[in-house]
Amino acid sequence: MAYVVIGADRLGNINALLEEKLDGELIHVSGRKKKDQNYSLPQLVKGVIVFTDYINHNLAKRVKADAKKRNVPIVFAKRSVSHLECTLEQMMVCQQEGCDRPCTRNRSFHATV
Template sequence: MNALLVGADRLGNIPDVLQQFGIRIAAHVSGRDSAHQRRSAPLPAGIEMVILFTDFIGHNVMQRFREAASREGVSLVCCRRSVCALQQALGKRIAMDSCDRCGACPERSATGRRRH
């Protein structure tokens, strides 16, 4: 799976964690450029997941990439830039994605929507 990482100047051990989940970094944007706050350009081609490091980006940058992910139907993961936070967020996201596929999750309400 190809991911776009948004936030943080340095990634540290993040690439190793992503590799454990089968995720490849297709692009990394620090979010510091003022153009990232204003424009609503499409995501790069081939992106299947957007990972936002919330402690390193502003609200406008976060909103822009959230909207782009939603518009293009791409998975979105938001977390702090730490190995533990990323592992937890990816674990939850993968569990939710598999729940969406099977439809038999006991966490679903009578309407079929997830409650978690």
């Protein structure tokens, strides 16, 4: 199973954090290319990470609806290591406990579990 990362042209050092924290394949979609605008989530996906400062709004809405319909956790984060780390920690807690509350340190977290 894989995690889908949407947004940002390049992940840079965020890629190392994602590989460390997540157990599965990473699928990166920049979300800004014309071919990415009709992207739909793969069948077997463990979670979705959306970088809010590097994505088309229509794509973000479509991916959020798709994740919610399939009951897949989705998080929205800024493209920074510290912000993403808090978001990933909360996503892991929610996957284990089945909760949907926002992280108290990160107001942009949303999960559909």
